[in-house]
Amino acid sequence: MSPDPTARPGLYLHIPFCRRKCPYCDFYSRADRVELIPDYHLLLTRQLELFVAEGWDQPFETVFFGGGTPSLLSAKQVATVLEAAAAEPGLTADAEISLEVNPGTIEASDLSELCRAGANRLSIGVQSFDDARLRQLGRLHDAAGAIGAVDQARRAGFNNISIDLMFALPNQTVEELEADLGSALSLETEHLSIYGYSLEEGSAWAGRPDRAPVDEEIYARMYEILHERLDQAGFRHYEISNFARPGRECRHNLGYWRRRPSLGLGAGAHGFQASGWGRRFWTPPDLDRFATALERGENPAADLECFDREGAMREYVYLALRTADGIDEDEFVSRFGIAFDEFFSEPLQKLSGRMEREAGRWYLPWKSWLVYDRLVAQFL
């Protein structure tokens, strides 16, 4: 039994460069190595060739350029990577091809060129529509720039656009959040990713009490507002932090939550191989090692974790419960050869009243996502 061997893999490309480091961010991205950008696509295609030589032969169903700031790559560089993937191992005819874009890092002409190169979904890093807040967050754009980026993307031909927002920011009020939501909705995008802010250890703000998120009670109130307003506006709250119009869920990210295979390329990228009970690997977040290894013809990727059956079941549940669809009983049996409620009868008893079961699916109702970590710990 394997982790869904019939599923087509996704391809993730990590672009670890930013113009400036935001003080709340702990992602692997470098503002001091931008001189490496012009040749970075060549390293990505070289790493892809090495994976293909090692046996990655399934066409990709989704592609996601994430970062960092993928829009620092030129449209030509993106096109080169897509052409390489299309040549081998291939892209499915209806592949979803997403790119994260930060307003202020891309021109209208680049967006048109990206569209011609095959990109068909944009995820625009707006974060807030409040200029003072954007300055505090260290972002390079203002609200007008964010609105302009969505407008330019539409004109360039993108009909699948997502906006990233943040909530629970230091001292944020419910009114500020409501204003942000109103601005976001007025742009009529197909998708919204709205992340609860937290103070990260590895960020420049670490250790600053004045940069703490809002308290738990306000956080819960904000989460409720997000759910209710977006539900009324026709968005489905399909994952803890993600909302989509019907049929516009991010297929690439659904692949992660369904524990489907994914190839990660680039310094700091993660991947998942479906052989056996599954194997997670990554390319260490070190641009110099990444470049040096590839120049020597070696793949810098390394194993992170190999799963046994029980570990695979636990991870499957942990990921699936992030989504509104939750756990499909039939799929669980076909993957693992045992019923979900048989293997996990004890945690299910402890979570009685918290989990719901409907039409052959077990899931956490959205309000339970507020305490997701505490609840899923029962399955780990």
Ligand code: SF4
């Ligand atoms: S938040 Fe985004 S733009 Fe800011 S430093 Fe992190 S990856 Fe770069």
